[in-house]
Ligand SMILES: [Ca+2]
């Protein structure tokens with residue numbers, strides 16, 4: 001199913017050399033023919049999907065994993081919905097785009113992003129300037145279209161040619177009984193099976209692909225699934241009946257005395273709590289089956305317009321999810337592996353089939369990667385393009401990112417977790433909690449489930465080195481975020 005050809009990355013016989021991200025001037029072409037030589041993008045982003053859950057999708061494996069590259073170490077630098085979405089749109093860390101939580105009331109995350117003028121320079125505007133037709137289908141920034149009296153339900157941000165952003169009257173995520181701003185027309189959806197949100201969005205995205213002859217296209221497909229309240233399509237109800245959440249070593253962690261006070265104070269999960277974890281787990285898997293169907297429909301749509309071989313299909317999530325680990329009945333935003341790790345799978349022109357890579361990549365890398373592959377100009381990004389990792393001969397991990405910043409700030413409308421910042425390498429994670437001067441340090445080689453924080457064993461010099469590197473990353477901007485220690 002793979003064709004070599006128009007890959008912008010090395011080794012695949014690619015005919016189109018990639019312009020460096022950040023190159024001045026746009027490689028845009030208004031001529032349909034030369035623009036069409038560019039690859040298309042279908043970006044499929046689940047919401048709160050953890051890595052474990054993807055093995056329970058049926059079509060993801062043959063259609064994505066077996067056809068492309070799986071990034072075994074992909075992270076959300078700020079592992080909560082809206083900050084991560086802002087990072088995916090801009091290629092920036094939270095400390096540079098300024099979005100730390102989902103917001104609330106008249107100060108929603110969407111409004112913060114809009115007010116700060118950042119919608120004027122996103123991966124959508126960059127790709128549009130480079131000749132792409134762009135379309136968003138699903139969840140945009142949290143609490144779109146805003147909660148204040150001036151909220152405009154017909155608002156369409158710059159950079160988007162086709163706009164199908166979902167919202168509910170409560171501002172919360174909904175699978176039925178919601179509205180879609182369909183290119184400035186607000187359309188209500190009800191409670192029939194045919195109104196199931198994931199299916200409605202798949203249909204719209206597939207139509208966009210089928211209509212898009214002539215110009216390269218960029219699809220941002222972002223269903224709510226499997227975000228709470230995980231609600232499967234009726235055809236998938238009870239598909240995983242009886243299935244319980246995995247009882248890994250961190251499940252309902254017995255001894256939390258190694259951890260900061262906030263976690264120590266969480267009670268152990270009761271059997272009723274655990275029954276709820278199990279129920280949520282299976283509902284989430286069932287909810288993802290409509291996305292699984294959607295992957296197939298979108299790939300068929302690409303095939304029907306003979307663009308499958310010329311399209312990068314990317315499967316990702318905005319953040320991971322905790323289900324019982326470290327006593328979290330459910331949640332994210334914590335610096336623990338299940339929360340910060342995200343699925344990331346890419347197939348496309350020249351991308352080797354069935355390969356897994358161990359390089360550390362993050363949500364801030366997505367926008368610069370798409371910009372490079374599209375020969376578009378990316379403005380002021382912190383992330384690094386992983387386009388070169390999609391070729392036949394990727395650079396070795398020795399030449400790649402050595403450490404990654406992770407950061408979270410306590411905000412109203414957030415998850416209630418204290419603010420923290422962390423530096424993570426393949427060997428360890430060092431976490432600092434600002435307000436309480438508390439620390440965590442996990443040896444990820446010998447303690448991958450983060451059961452015993454070893455911060456007490458760090459000698460003064462080691463601790464100074466770790467803190468200095470963390471501080472450097474917390475203050476980084478642009479190229480300085482990409483330089484190794
Ligand atoms: Ca999310």
Ligand SMILES: [Ca+2]
Pocket residue numbers: 253255256257258450451452453
């Ligand atoms: Ca412990």
